[in-house]
Amino acid sequence: MSSSELARERDYVHGLYRRLDSLRDAAQQQLEAVRRSAPGGTHQNRSERDAFARIYEDRVGQLREIDERLAFGRLELEPESDDSERVLRYIGRIGLRDEEQLPLLLDWRVPQARAFYQATAATPLGARARRHLQSSGRNIVRIDDEVFDSEILESDAVSLQGEAALMASLTAERTGRMGDIVATIQAEQDAIIRSELSGALVVQGGPGTGKTAVALHRAAYLLYSHRERLSTSGVLIVGPSRSFLRYIEAVLPSLGETGVVLASLGQLFPGVDARREDIDAVASLKGSLEMAALIRRAVRARQVVPTATQRMEINGEILDVPAELIRSAMQKAWDSHKPHNLARVTFNKAAIAALSRMLADQLRSHGNTIDDSDQKWLREDIRTAHDVKVALNSAWMPLSPHKLLNDLYARPTWLHSLTPRWSPEERRLLLRERDAPVTISDVALLDEAAEWLGEVDVAHTAAEHEHAQQRKRDLENAAAAIQNMGVEGMIDAETLADGFEVKVDRASTADIAAADRSWAYGHIVVDEAQELSPMQWRLLGRRNPLKSFTIVGDVAQASAAAAATRWDTALAAHVGSAWRLEELTVNYRTPSQIVAVAEAVALAHEVSITPSRAVRESPWPVAVTVATAERRSASVVEAVRTDREISADGTIAVIVSESLTAETVGALTSEFPGQVGEGAAGLNKSIAVLTPRESKGLEFDSVVVVEPQRIVDEIARGAAALYVAMTRPTQRLSVVASEGLPEGIPVPK
Numbered sequence: 001m002s003s004s005e006l007a008r009e010r011d012y013v014h015g016l017y018r019r020l021d022s023l024r025d026a027a028q029q030q031l032e033a034v035r036r037s038a039p040g041g042t043h044q045n046r047s048e049r050d051a052f053a054r055i056y057e058d059r060v061g062q063l064r065e066i067d068e069r070l071a072f073g074r075l076e077l078e079p080e081s082d083d084s085e086r087v088l089r090y091i092g093r094i095g096l097r098d099e100e101q102l103p104l105l106l107d108w109r110v111p112q113a114r115a116f117y118q119a120t121a122a123t124p125l126g127a128r129a130r131r132h133l134q135s136s137g138r139n140i141v142r143i144d145d146e147v148f149d150s151e152i153l154e155s156d157a158v159s160l161q162g163e164a165a166l167m168a169s170l171t172a173e174r175t176g177r178m179g180d181i182v183a184t185i186q187a188e189q190d191a192i193i194r195s196e197l198s199g200a201l202v203v204q205g206g207p208g209t210g211k212t213a214v215a216l217h218r219a220a221y222l223l224y225s226h227r228e229r230l231s232t233s234g235v236l237i238v239g240p241s242r243s244f245l246r247y248i249e250a251v252l253p254s255l256g257e258t259g260v261v262l263a264s265l266g267q268l269f270p271g272v273d274a275r276r277e278d279i280d281a282v283a284s285l286k287g288s289l290e291m292a293a294l295i296r297r298a299v300r301a302r303q304v305v306p307t308a309t310q311r312m313e314i315n316g317e318i319l320d321v322p323a324e325l326i327r328s329a330m331q332k333a334w335d336s337h338k339p340h341n342l343a344r345v346t347f348n349k350a351a352i353a354a355l356s357r358m359l360a361d362q363l364r365s366h367g368n369t370i371d372d373s374d375q376k377w378l379r380e381d382i383r384t385a386h387d388v389k390v391a392l393n394s395a396w397m398p399l400s401p402h403k404l405l406n407d408l409y410a411r412p413t414w415l416h417s418l419t420p421r422w423s424p425e426e427r428r429l430l431l432r433e434r435d436a437p438v439t440i441s442d443v444a445l446l447d448e449a450a451e452w453l454g455e456v457d458v459a460h461t462a463a464e465h466e467h468a469q470q471r472k473r474d475l476e477n478a479a480a481a482i483q484n485m486g487v488e489g490m491i492d493a494e495t496l497a498d499g500f501e502v503k504v505d506r507a508s509t510a511d512i513a514a515a516d517r518s519w520a521y522g523h524i525v526v527d528e529a530q531e532l533s534p535m536q537w538r539l540l541g542r543r544n545p546l547k548s549f550t551i552v553g554d555v556a557q558a559s560a561a562a563a564a565t566r567w568d569t570a571l572a573a574h575v576g577s578a579w580r581l582e583e584l585t586v587n588y589r590t591p592s593q594i595v596a597v598a599e600a601v602a603l604a605h606e607v608s609i610t611p612s613r614a615v616r617e618s619p620w621p622v623a624v625t626v627a628t629a630e631r632r633s634a635s636v637v638e639a640v641r642t643d644r645e646i647s648a649d650g651t652i653a654v655i656v657s658e659s660l661t662a663e664t665v666g667a668l669t670s671e672f673p674g675q676v677g678e679g680a681a682g683l684n685k686s687i688a689v690l691t692p693r694e695s696k697g698l699e700f701d702s703v704v705v706v707e708p709q710r711i712v713d714e715i716a717r718g719a720a721a722l723y724v725a726m727t728r729p730t731q732r733l734s735v736v737a738s739e740g741l742p743e744g745i746p747v748p749k
């Protein structure tokens with residue numbers, strides 16, 4: 001590569017940074033001007049001014065985020081004719097135009113950028129050559145060219161785009177936070193990222209094939225290309241745990257996208273943040289569709305038809321109310337097909353009307369004159385009579401999802417009456433103390449109950465309705481204000497309307513969506529989707545009536561008790577058969593020598609894996625230490641120390657089954673004080689001690705797996721859990737064992 005070419009690219013990219021700086025300055029000045037402007041005028045004027053100030057703040061913030069690797073690629077397109085000039089298109093994290101609005105840099109998501117990721121010599125997609133630009137800070141330090149010469153068609157080998165840039169990124173030390181991959185997205189990944197929005201897309205791939213990275217970039221792509229639809233309906237990203245969400249949370253903001261709801265499986269019911277797991281047998285039962293039927297029966301069982309005539313005193317008058325009167329009021333409520341708490345309103349109205357007719361008849365039979373104008377007072381007497389309140393509430397009590405679940409779990413006789421066909425053991429699995437903390441598996445059950453119960457507080461529903469109406473008015477005002485101020489294209493009405501919100505300060509679509517159980521998202525991305533139980537799928541189905549899903553996972557890595565081992569059975573009931581499958585086959589994370597051992601373990605234990613091709617080898621063979629039981633902890637400490645000597649700043653995970661966590665944390669803490677963290681909360685420490693389940697989806701420069709046979713024996717689907725643990729490292733894997741080695745791990749010579 002000639003040095004003049006490098007200098008030329010440097011100049012061009014410096015020009016892009018100058019443009020970026022000038023846009024930042026302009027946004028900063030606009031912000032200051034808005035802040036300086038007189039605060040007078042109407043309330044609407046003031047909120048508009050505040051809203052504009054926030055928009056400029058966001059814009060300044062967003063332009064600040066986009067600094068690293070502003071431009072990372074260049075396409076040379078086929079000229080329109082032989083004598084026309086060559087056409088160059090630069091690709092970057094955002095689009096930039098010059099003062100005349102001519103394109104300087106293409107956003108990686110625009111259709112014209114597709115060739116940068118997907119062109120090959122066989123299908124050049126209108127491109128003649130592709131150039132990867134590697135940078136350090138604002139400087140281009142290396143360029144790599146690929147020319148699409150049809151003479152040099154691809155061989156069978158894994159063909160990697162921008163191999164040098166890719167390798168530099170894959171071998172870099174990990175920070176503990178996932179980064180974006182825009183500069184090095186590979187063709188098979190890009191096709192998935194750009195796949196159409198509608199329908200359910202399932203992405204199956206072995207460990208390290210980039211499923212999470214692809215899912216997040218797809219979310220960014222969809223938000224960009226379907227901005228109108230998705231900015232109002234929102235995108236939800238569901239991950240298995242809070243630690244996982246913390247690991248991925250920086251990716252979308254680094255791509256300029258902030259309006260996404262991230263939720264773990266424990267956070268899918270507003271107001272709940274469940275972290276506890278049930279034991280496997282309980283989780284498996286709570287995840288099964290049996291529970292949907294049970295909840296339906298439980299709700300119905302709280303609508304109690306009286307068995308005998310009830311005596312009620314109403315303002316001194318005694319009424320003997322036949323059971324049939326209550327039953328027929330209930331029938332009206334059932335006929336309304338509304339959820340329990342809403343149908344209760346119908347029931348109450350019907351019962352009170354019938355009781356007031358009965359009372360009127362009785363009063364008449366005692367010689368009183370009752371005309372229509374008295375009916376109103378009679379109804380009021382009935383409504384406020386203590387006996388009536390007791391009778392109506394006993395027949396149809398308002399119920400919250402939490403109360404219903406607590407009753408089910410804490411009242412064995414009631415549970416028994418609802419589950420005549422269950423075994424006593426099954427019933428025992430559900431029993432627990434009233435008000436015990438909500439578990440992750442309970443979240444889908446709360447949601448199911450809420451579906452059958454409806455809102456308890458009708459006033460609250462009305463407030464929500466008013467809020468939605470206000471939001472609509474705000475959006476209309478915002479659109480008009482944008483037009484009046486001539487800033488179309490720079491601000492969307494949605495963002496501007498956020499500023500009008502008086503009560504919910506700065507509530508974005510994302511905030512509102514996260515707080516609203518009945519929100520219908522425009523798209524849902526589910527990561528580690530194999531772990532979802534049927535009940536959790538039902539919940540997500542309700543949040544996504546259009547069934548527009550990106551579902552990524554690996555059925556071979558399934559570890560949860562209620563997890564799926566096949567996509568068709570997992571999805572049939574919830575997205576039907578209308579889903580399309582894409583596979584990822586290249587392992588970008590784990591070096592080949594580690595993949596070989598991990599896959600050998602999986603195959604020896606009949607875990608049906610999707611074999612993947614690793615793109616690189618690392619210089620370190622898998623290190624296996626066989627120790628005596630007494631020396632086990634010392635050997636773990638030794639393995640960590642050896643690793644620290646190779647790389648003092650790298651991230652390291654020590655993965656153990658739960659029964660050995662305390663021992664391992666103790667030994668490491670005394671050797672490396674202040675550096676050891678336990679579980680999800682310990683991920684900010686340089687040495688994290690995790691169970692295989694906690695390590696799911698994460699990656700580290702180095703991993704020490706302790707007592708692998710115990711992982712296989714102690715954990716449900718233990719061999720899959722061990723496979724997950726062994727595929728977390730990007731560089732080095734050590735194994736320490738004193739209780740024998742599972743088949744597949746080579747015995748040291």
Ligand SMILES: Nc1ncnc2c1ncn2[C@@H]1O[C@H](COP(=O)(O)OP(=O)(O)OP(=O)(O)O)[C@@H](O)[C@H]1O
Nearest residue numbers: 181184185186207208209210211212213588589697
């Ligand atoms: N095209 C790419 N360019 C650079 N890095 C990539 C690319 N694809 C994947 N990676 C990196 O490979 C690693 C593994 O990716 P990711 O975590 O998305 O895999 P996964 O399939 O979700 O893995 P697992 O199933 O084990 O959780 C990450 O560090 C990711 O950034």
